[in-house]
Every structure is written in structure tokens, then in C-alpha cells.
Amino acid sequence: MIDIRxxxxxxxxxxxxxxxxxxxxxxxxxxxxLPWWCAVADxxxxxxxxxxRIDADAAPAGWLARxxxxxxxxxxxxxxxxxxxxxxSEAIRALDTALSCSWExxxxxxxxxxxxxFAPRGGPSPYAWTSARCGEFELPLCPDPESREEGITPxxxxxxxxxLLKDSSNAMPHSRPLMQARGCVRAALISxxxxxxxxxx
Numbered sequence: 001m002i003d004i005r006x007x008x009x010x011x012x013x014x015x016x017x018x019x020x021x022x023x024x025x026x027x028x029x030x031x032x033x034l035p036w037w038c039a040v041a042d043x044x045x046x047x048x049x050x051x052x053r054i055d056a057d058a059a060p061a062g063w064l065a066r067x068x069x070x071x072x073x074x075x076x077x078x079x080x081x082x083x084x085x086x087x088x089s090e091a092i093r094a095l096d097t098a099l100s101c102s103w104e105x106x107x108x109x110x111x112x113x114x115x116x117x118f119a120p121r122g123g124p125s126p127y128a129w130t131s132a133r134c135g136e137f138e139l140p141l142c143p144d145p146e147s148r149e150e151g152i153t154p155x156x157x158x159x160x161x162x163x164l165l166k167d168s169s170n171a172m173p174h175s176r177p178l179m180q181a182r183g184c185v186r187a188a189l190i191s192x193x194x195x196x197x198x199x200x201x
Contacts, residue, residue: 004047010036013163015155016193017147019044023163033058033171039160043140044150050137052160054168054178055104063137065164065181067116069099071132071139072157072188074118078127079145079154085198091191098184101177103168121151146199155196158189 004024011023023036037059040049051062073095080088118129125143130151132139142151165182172178 004040004049011163013159015147015153015159016196017153017155019153019156021156021159021163022047024049034164034167036167037062039163041152041156041160043152044142044148046150048140048152050139052164054164057105058168063134063139065161065168066099066104067134068157068161068164069095069181069185070116071141072154072161073099074132075127075141075154075157076188078129079195082126082145083199085195087191087195087198091188091195094184094188094191098181098188101181101184103175103178103181147196155189155192158185158192161185162189 004022004026008024008026009022010025013021015021019042021042022040024038024040025036026038028035028037038049038051040047051059052065052068053059053062054065056064073092076088076092076095080092116132116134119131119133120129121131121140121143123143126145127143130141130143132141139157140151142153143149147153147155162185165178165185169175169178169182
């Protein structure tokens with residue numbers, strides 16, 4: 001498990017299966033808008049931490065919110081091809097709308113331009129890929145549709161996005177695109193919990 005000081009954990013959120021996501025203030029600078037930078041996801045056997053930011057102006061490194069949106073959108077697409085479900089279709093529509101929003105500040109580019117790549121991580125999976133990479137950063141995703149095996153689950157990734165967009169929109173309430181994206185991600189999270197309830201039966 002990643003070594004985290006208790007005093008650095010500012011928020012804990014829990015997925016429907018009990019897996020947690022910790023949000024930590026480690027290395028956060030005083031001038032930053034948000035109180036956390038790193039999310040640590042319970043992968044079912046360990047903890048995996050990754051840096052996140054709403055846009056390139058928010059922090060010097062980390063997964064951009066738009067690139068995390070792309071990862072979960074592509075994963076939903078794989079699941080829709082594997083087993084079409086109304087909840088998955090609803091999540092895809094919500095994520096597509098979120099991706100169409102333009103909230104970035106300054107000269108930040110909206111386009112990912114192929115910066116996010118996908119690859120199999122080893123082990124059996126009905127999905128063509130279970131790992132997403134962007135530059136030096138990688139996300140090991142849970143390989144099974146029921147989100148029971150080791151890895152970051154789609155629900156956990158949506159929880160991270162939900163918190164990132166929520167805190168960012170609270171800090172920048174003038175940004176309507178940010179508020180719209182926040183609502184879309186929240187809708188996608190609700191749809192994913194419905195899908196999980198159905199596939200876990």
C-alpha cells in the first residue's frame with residue numbers, strides 16, 4: 001500500500017463495492033485552487049496513486065480531466081460492444097457531452113491529439129486493453145466487467161472525475177462549461193452504478 005500520512009488525507013469516498021478513493025493534499029502548493037492533487041484508489045489488492053488536474057494551468061503535472069474523461073469513455077465503449085445495456089448507453093451520452101464542454105483556461109489545448117494510448121496489461125480480460133497511458137502516467141484498470149478483480153474500476157475513475165469537477169466548479173463558479181461537465185460526469189457515475197447492479201445480479 002502507498003505510504004500516506006493520515007493528516008494528508010482530506011477526503012475519502014467509497015464505491016458501491018466498498019473500494020475507497022483517498023484524496024490527499026501531499027505536495028499541494030498554497031497558491032493552487034484545489035486542496036488536493038493526488039487520488040489513491042483501492043485496487044482490490046493494493047493502492048494506486050495518480051495525480052490529476054482540471055487543466056494544464058492548475059498543476060505542473062498529472063492526468064488532465066479531459067484525458068481521464070477519454071479513458072472512461074473508451075472503456076464504456078468497450079463494455080457497450082461487449083454487452084449493450086441502457087445504463088452504459090446513458091453513461092456514454094453523458095461523457096460525450098462532458099467532452100464537448102470547453103472549460104480550460106489560458107492556452108490549454110482541448111485536444112488530446114492521441115496523447116492517451118491503450119494496451120493490454122496481461123491476464124485474461126474480455127476487453128482489448130486494460131491499461132491507459134498518457135506521457136509518463138499509467139492507469140491499470142480492472143480487467144473484468146463486474147469490477148471484482150484487481151485494478152482501478154470505472155466507478156472509481158468516475159468518482160475521481162466527479163470530485164475533481166465538483167471542487168473545480170466550486171472554485172470557479174463563473175465557468176458554465178465546468179458546471180455542465182460536472183453534471184454530466186455525475187450522471188455517468190449514476191449510470192455506472194446501475195450497470196454494476198445489473199451485471200453483478
